[in-house]
Amino acid sequence: MFDENLYQETISALHASEDTLSEVMNMTHKTKRRGRLRTTAVLAAVIAILCCMAAAAAALGLDQRLAEYFEATAEQEELLATAAVPMNIVKRDSGAVLRIEQVIADRYCAAVLIDFTAPEGEVCYTDLESILKTLVDDAVARGVCEDNSTARDLFDTKLMGVLTPRPSIVRANFEERYESEGPQAATDWFYTFSQDTDYIRRYRIKRDLKWVTKTPYGDLDITINLSKPEKDPKAIAAAKLAPQSAYPKCQLCAENEGYAGRMNHPARENHRIIPLTINDSAWNLQYSPYVYYNEHCIVFNNQHTPMKIERATFRKLLDFVGLFPHYFVGSNADLPIVGGSILSHDHFQGGHYEFAMAKAPIEKKWVFPGFEDVDAGIVHWPMSCIRLTSEDDARLVELADKILTAWRGYSDEKCFIFAETDGEPHNTITPIARFRNGKYELDLVLRNNITTPACPDGLYHPHPEYHHIKKENIGLIEVMGLAVLPARLKTELELLRDALLHGTDIAADERIAKHKDWAMEIAAKNALTAENCMDILQQEVGKVFAAILEQCGVFGRNEAGKAQFLRFLSSIETA
Secondary structure (H helix, E strand, C coil): CCCHHHHHHHHHHCCCCHHHHHHHHHHHHCCCCCCCCCCHHHHHHHHHHHHHCCCCCCCCCCCHHHHHHHCCCHHHHHHHHCCEEEEEEEEEECCEEEEEEEEEECCCCEEEEEEEECCCCCCCCCCHHHHHHHHHHHHHHHCCCCCCHHHHHHHHHHHHHHHCCCHHHHHHHHHHHHHHHCHHHHHHHHHHHHHHCCCCCHHHHCCCEEEEEEECCEEEEEEECCCCCCCCHHHHHHHHHCCCCCCCCCCCCHHHCCCCCECCECCCCCCCCEEEEECCEEEEEEECCCCCCCCCEEEEECCCCCCCCCHHHHHHHHHHHHHCCCCEEECCECCCCCECCCCCCCEEEEECCCCHHHHCCEEEEECCCCCCCCEEEEECCCCCEEEEEECCHHHHHHHHHHHHHHHHCCCEHHHCECCEECCEECEEEEEEEEEECCEEEEEEEEEECCCCCCCCCCCCCCCHHHCCCCCCCCCHHHHCCEEEECCHHHHHHHHHHHHHHHCCCHHHCCCCHHHHHHHHHHHHHCCCCCCCHHHHHHHHHHHHHHHHHHHHCCCCCCHHHHHHHHHHHHHCCCC
16 A cells, blocks of 8 residues: 655655765866757656656566665665656657656656657857746646746746755755855755746846945945836736635745645745744745845744734844844834735744844944943934843843834923824834854834825835835835836836936836935035936935935934934843
């Protein structure tokens, strides 16, 4: 009788040796040839793999080459033999011969034995984007895949999912590297792996526009996000007709790992996560598929539970940087307007990157009574930020909790700060943790989401005069000094450049009419040329971002605001 559980345990434990994997990978680098190999045979192989997922056990014996590849024991060979399925599919294309010999598969993965004979002459192995596009184009032509952007993404992710190792193998590789080589080696490997499996689409990330703007607060990073594909009308229409599902509950749930996706939910068959324990609770590490900065990772609760800033949050953040001291990690706030885009699932964001905020110095030192062992002060930053530093992470947790408690209940009518109105709370914190120079560090950014008739989207939020550049929430990433701007700005800046250089009426073009006043101010103070116009526009966008961050600071950057900030610090009872 076939024991499915035993079979899965056995195949999960199998993996190729490092020498074997190295030999296989080096096959692609031995020769560089010219010309082009059509993909009929390759597509057939992939489709065969997909089809065999549901194949019944055939008990036909295990090919010795598969046994050797997996370094299987005699007992493992015997068990795997019960699930080995012969394929004997042969495809010939321009002199190339591809033979699919045998498949071992379950609902999670497949091992495929393939013989390949290269054609005579020279062949070109192109980039992954081109390969996948060719395969998907072929699938569309065959009627296997619908011809819209979402369906194409679902299909090429399915193809890559077949090639992605099982979660257990990925986790074992990560843990082995962590223990033997250290945390940075482990994350280096996992980040590259996430790119190689096309979970992070390198070719899309390269399309993002990025530049740096010098400001009184340091060099701010500006990016126009082009890597997240916009849905075309066909995809939008298909999503409306797609069956509604509550699984996974959101795009951050652990159940997304390996999920096939649907028209209104991205495929994640090539997605893998690393389990973590922080604050004695189950969390996970993954990378953002859109990578706004180097090694942009997401740390998320294993349970679908709402965002909440509390004492335990500081403990979790510091636990994480204790595990990965080369990474920073921070949390979005837990209230609308000042929080992130996903408040329904508790999560953090981190990565191997130093933002302008991390480089910003302390402009006013402060000593909290009873915490003289903790270095503290106000950071020279457009938003209202308190920095705490200590070798003792427990002391940081204790002090940060006292500051959070004080801020939750703090009101100051003189600077229009109210802890609550009509029972609605307004005060919270955006926290960021680091480990550097042998000490733990916590940045606590004070946030408030109150609205006014003049600023219905939030007083400490981008004001209406800047909505032509950015209207969205200022979340963790922006707080630290990286502007994530909408894709529309790429086209709009190009149109503005042309209009300014040719003297055409900006107001006459509805796509850029909203920029007219801002553009005229730029033209009045700069001698614009074809060579400098775009650079000047980009730098002015960066200056707008700096001004937005100042608007989001609960205490102004003027002398009155600085005095109000000190008044709050004096009110905190810590002794």
